[in-house]
Amino acid sequence: MNANLLKIQHQLLLFRISQTTLPRLPPSTHLFQKLPFQSSSLSFAKPAQCFKFSSPSKVETPVYFEEREGPNNGSSVEFEDLAPNGLVYRKTLRLVECSMFAAVTGLIYFLSNSLAIENYFGCFFSLPIVISSIRWGVACGRKQLVATVMLLFVLSGPVKALNYLLTHGILGFTMGALWRLGADWSVSIFLCTIARSMGAMGYVFTTSFLIRENILALITINIHASLMYIFAAVGINLIPSMNFIYFLFGILVLLNSASFVFLLHLLYSVFLTRMGMKTSLRLPRWLEKAI
Template identity: 75%
Template sequence: MIPLKNTHPVSPFIFFSHSKTKPLRFSLQPLSPSLLSLKSPSSLSSNLIWVSKAGVSVCRTEHHEEEEKNKGVSLELHDLSPNGEVYQKTLQLVECSMFAALTGLVYFLSNSLAIENYFSCFFSLPIVISSMRWGVDAGRKTLVATTILLFVLSGPVKALTYLLKHGIVGFTMGTLWRLGASWNLSIFLSTIVRALGAVGFVLISSFLIRENILALITINIHASLTFVLAASGVNSIPSMNVIYTLFGTLVLINSGCFMFLLHLLYSVFLTRIGMKSSLRLPRWLEKAI
């Protein structure tokens, strides 16, 4: 007799044996309940065949959902309508990406064609629009994405130049306008940020070319002021503290005038595109618009 190996005494399959003296015998035994509690085929023997595998049902009924709730399983339903959270977050991400790509491309081309001075007033506008439409977090995303894009396209110098002269200024303006700050506070803080960015740009340039540009500027101011005083008949030489104070005052005045014009330009532009209700404009400008 050559019996076939039976892998499990309670297997649901039919096993048979050949014998010259005994007739053919069939055995069919029910599946043991202990076998149903096994979770993986590896716990069974290698010769046992699995026909199907339990899975999650595709069609859910109210009874199934009620059972899952009773078991503590949370059902997450996402609203994909235009007013839903998922749609709004996706739209915010797409707009921030497009603004960052547009700003990086315009800044890169303006630097390559040496026309940066003609478009410098628009480099902060995308960050302001993102902050006004989607919040401070969106403005920060646009700033970071634009800086990283310029870092890849033009290198760290151009990326730092944009960040100090335009990026942080636009983020400051967008944040203050989003929070509903007055024009006086917005212009004052933006002027300080712009002045610090200009000084930081001079220091970075000095480090890169191995020359103290700030010292050269103050020395030239000292020489010019001494010449003017001598021509006016005043026999006095100004100290370096006076020169530093004069230099800082000139930088603040220049930054203040630039930020005032930038506030005026951006207010008119945002009003024309239908965002007047989100702006807090002075009365004289509101009447003029």
């Protein structure tokens, strides 16, 4: 009897299930092996893959974070968007600064025209475009010019916007672009004089078209009459031709524009130097010594 009980216990121990888990199958092992009676044509198109246990995913840093190795081999996280030397920060600063300059310039020009005090502030209307061109580049100065003209177009109509563009906008953009590129004062004054003269002639033609009167003909006739009066007073019996009158008128326009541009160069140089932008300017030696 005891022998039979020991034999039954021995058989139960042989059929006991192990509590340990099975080892993981290698990647090349298939769960379902190919049977002998299966041919190659009846085999599955894709072999059965083993079950894979995915590992926990790594936590990645967001786009706006940046990890840098410090001196103590530690990772310091900083906001790249808010960094003073960051690309996003500089683009935002450029956009805000140019927008504010355009808004202030348009508002001051509109108020000065409404109050008839444009002659007192006319020398400062080109300054914001010059500052933006020097600080942020020629493209930024061009965008600010377009923004100012569009703002004046909305506030006071196309006539005032065109007048600002011809008398102040083209001159400011030319001066700012030349100063940004580091041109000499001789080249800058010469090109700005041409830009100012072209703007003045464009203003005359525009006004003539609007009032339906040839202002250029009136100016040349007055010059001719003044010369005839001077020649008669001196005792010279000479009648100047109209070609000479046109040539004299062009010389007078160039002299007026050159004197105005030279004064703007002096004024803007002193003003920008006081603002701390002297390193961005290329001033002549006599002006550097005076400043």
